[in-house]
Amino acid sequence: MTELTNLGVRAIRDGVAAGDFTAREVAEAFNANVAAAADLNAFVIATPEKAIEAAEKVDADRAAGKPLGSMAGVPIGMKDLFATRGVQTTAASHILESFVPEYESTVSQKLWDAGAGMLGKLNMDQFAMGSSNETSYFSNVISPWRRNDGGNAPLAPGGSSGGSSAAVAARLCPAATGTDTGGSIRQPAAFTGITGIKPTYGRCSRWGIVAFASSLDQAGPMARDVTDCAIMLGAMAGFDPKDSTSLDLPVPDWAGSLDSDLRGKKVGIPREYRMDGMDAEIARSWDDGVAWLKDAGAEVVEISLPHTKYALPAYYIIAPAEASSNLARYDGVRYGLRDLPQGANLQDMYAATRAAGFGDEVKRRILIGTYVLSAGFYDAYYTQAMKVRTLIRNDFEKAFEECDVILAPTAPSAAFALGEKVDDPISMYLNDVFAVPASLAGLPAMSVPAGLSSAGLPLGLQIIGKAFDEQGVLNAGLAIEQRAGFTAQPEKWW
Amino acid sequence: MSVDRKTVAKIASLARIKMDEEELDRMVPEFNNIIAFVEQLGEVDTSGVEPMTAVIPQALRLRDDVVDADPLTGGNVREKVLANAPLAEHGFFAVPKVIE
Numbered sequence: 001m002t003e004l005t006n007l008g009v010r011a012i013r014d015g016v017a018a019g020d021f022t023a024r025e026v027a028e029a030f031n032a033n034v035a036a037a038a039d040l041n042a043f044v045i046a047t048p049e050k051a052i053e054a055a056e057k058v059d060a061d062r063a064a065g066k067p068l069g070s071m072a073g074v075p076i077g078m079k080d081l082f083a084t085r086g087v088q089t090t091a092a093s094h095i096l097e098s099f100v101p102e103y104e105s106t107v108s109q110k111l112w113d114a115g116a117g118m119l120g121k122l123n124m125d126q127f128a129m130g131s132s133n134e135t136s137y138f139s140n141v142i143s144p145w146r147r148n149d150g151g152n153a154p155l156a157p158g159g160s161s162g163g164s165s166a167a168v169a170a171r172l173c174p175a176a177t178g179t180d181t182g183g184s185i186r187q188p189a190a191f192t193g194i195t196g197i198k199p200t201y202g203r204c205s206r207w208g209i210v211a212f213a214s215s216l217d218q219a220g221p222m223a224r225d226v227t228d229c230a231i232m233l234g235a236m237a238g239f240d241p242k243d244s245t246s247l248d249l250p251v252p253d254w255a256g257s258l259d260s261d262l263r264g265k266k267v268g269i270p271r272e273y274r275m276d277g278m279d280a281e282i283a284r285s286w287d288d289g290v291a292w293l294k295d296a297g298a299e300v301v302e303i304s305l306p307h308t309k310y311a312l313p314a315y316y317i318i319a320p321a322e323a324s325s326n327l328a329r330y331d332g333v334r335y336g337l338r339d340l341p342q343g344a345n346l347q348d349m350y351a352a353t354r355a356a357g358f359g360d361e362v363k364r365r366i367l368i369g370t371y372v373l374s375a376g377f378y379d380a381y382y383t384q385a386m387k388v389r390t391l392i393r394n395d396f397e398k399a400f401e402e403c404d405v406i407l408a409p410t411a412p413s414a415a416f417a418l419g420e421k422v423d424d425p426i427s428m429y430l431n432d433v434f435a436v437p438a439s440l441a442g443l444p445a446m447s448v449p450a451g452l453s454s455a456g457l458p459l460g461l462q463i464i465g466k467a468f469d470e471q472g473v474l475n476a477g478l479a480i481e482q483r484a485g486f487t488a489q490p491e492k493w494w
Numbered sequence: 495m496s497v498d499r500k501t502v503a504k505i506a507s508l509a510r511i512k513m514d515e516e517e518l519d520r521m522v523p524e525f526n527n528i529i530a531f532v533e534q535l536g537e538v539d540t541s542g543v544e545p546m547t548a549v550i551p552q553a554l555r556l557r558d559d560v561v562d563a564d565p566l567t568g569g570n571v572r573e574k575v576l577a578n579a580p581l582a583e584h585g586f587f588a589v590p591k592v593i594e
Contacts, residue, residue: 215548241564313531314532349589350510351507363513371525387546393549
């Protein structure tokens with residue numbers, strides 16, 4: 001039975017449809033892996049009964065000869081940022097610890113409608129703010145990977161979708177949902193040797209996803225390979241009138257159109273991403289990627305994205321500004337925690353509730369956001385950042401006149417140890433230096449595993465595409481996947 | 495530009511986050527580090543550049559003017575709205591007395 005947990009989305013779906021095994025057997029196998037992996041702390045809560053319930057429905061539908069969905073029989077992990085009816089949705093925070101939604105997010109509902117089942121809610125950085133999973137109220141996720149130096153230092157699974165990345169890498173689920181505001185799907189995917197794609201802004205509905213920075217937040221799949229990501233993204237995407245920025249476009253058949261023949265395609269290499277002091281192993285893996293895409297038939301051209309160095313500072317104005325506004329809703333009145341000190345008035349209650357309910361990183365960002373939006377500073381910080389954001393998007397538009405996709409590293413290093421960067425917010429922020437520009441421009445971008453570092457840790461390559469061209473991104477990702485031959489898995493210690 | 499402790503305390507108060515002295519001690523240098531980091535944006539010449547309003551150009555839609563067209567966002571769900579309230583009484587959210 002254990003071998004079922006080595007299967008990915010497509011293999012499980014096709015195996016269930018063919019009758020090689022039942023959806024229930026698959027759900028039971030993954031439920032067992034989830035239950036045995038408490039040491040990773042990847043799940044905030046396991047929901048084995050939900051996985052079984054969904055599987056039994058798929059098995060019954062198959063027995064009755066009914067058509068099966070694109071995710072039929074596939075049990076998945078759900079990042080705890082998606083509202084799930086009747087199941088706690090905490091955003092890994094204390095302030096939402098008791099929150100049990102009365103409604104289901106559009107993306108999770110679409111996945112259930114496609115036949116997927118829920119193994120549980122995945123741990124993450126609190127309100128998706130973090131790059132290492134160390135800001136979770138429910139303690140950090142530990143990566144299943146370890147360095148090959150025998151030291152066994154616990155490593156970061158990346159963030160904010162670190163429960164998702166750890167769970168997929170450790171074979172606790174074949175796939176998981178993630179959300180990406182400034183790299184939160186791609187960086188954890190790179191750290192754990194899995195694949196993840198952030199689609200064009202607006203492809204996946206934000207309705208029912210706990211908001212962080214609404215102009216940047218996008219949901220996407222995290223899975224073992226490009227095909228599985230394409231299948232799952234197809235199930236997650238689609239127009240939703242309940243989200244005012246949802247794209248009113250048909251969802252292409254990404255999985256059915258996958259094609260790794262890149263003849264006639266141009267791949268851009270942004271010269272500004274080759275920064276001073278770049279990690280030699282990251283540079284080498286990037287060179288490997290260039291060679292693989294050439295081998296797939298693509299022409300490689302150098303491009304320029306002149307405002308790259310300003311992306312991160314712009315992001316750290318825009319995202320906290322939006323967060324300070326979005327998180328104003330947590331007031332101890334309508335849902336979540338309330339802290340009412342003896343004799344406190346309403347204002348005291350707000351301040352006490354938010355002091356008790358938010359973690360340090362969340363408070364830091366709310367304060368920064370409040371400051372940059374305050375009268376007298378708004379133009380100097382927020383308006384300037386939004387102008388720089390325009391320049392960054394213009395850079396990409398100009399670059400895409402010369403190429404079809406862009407190849408870059410996903411992160412500036414392999415996974416770091418837990419605790420290594422936690423005392424220095426800026427060095428933590430720098431982890432997303434390659435991921436943030438595509439977020440600011442709303443572009444589809446994915447990370448695929450490219451190889452192992454000398455310490456035995458996964459390295460990821462990032463492909464950035466034109467708006468709406470998830471297909472081009474997935475195709476280039478597939479070309480890399482076929483040539484990288486990445487089969488490494490973490491050795492089980494948990 | 496450096497932000498002093500009084501300003502950070504004021505910002506915390508505007509954001510309705512209670513902070514004790516010890517927390518402020520920690521927050522002030524962190525706050526200044528982040529502000530110093532983002533201030534490099536001042537170098538960029540943005541004259542004549544429009545601030546971004548929508549990352550993917552889109553027209554905002556109007557929904558049909560129909561009551562409860564989508565039951566997920568419609569009305570008459572008071573019990574559901576109140577289900578997660580820390581304190582609800584007589585069909586309302588309850589808060590500490592605001593008028594003496």
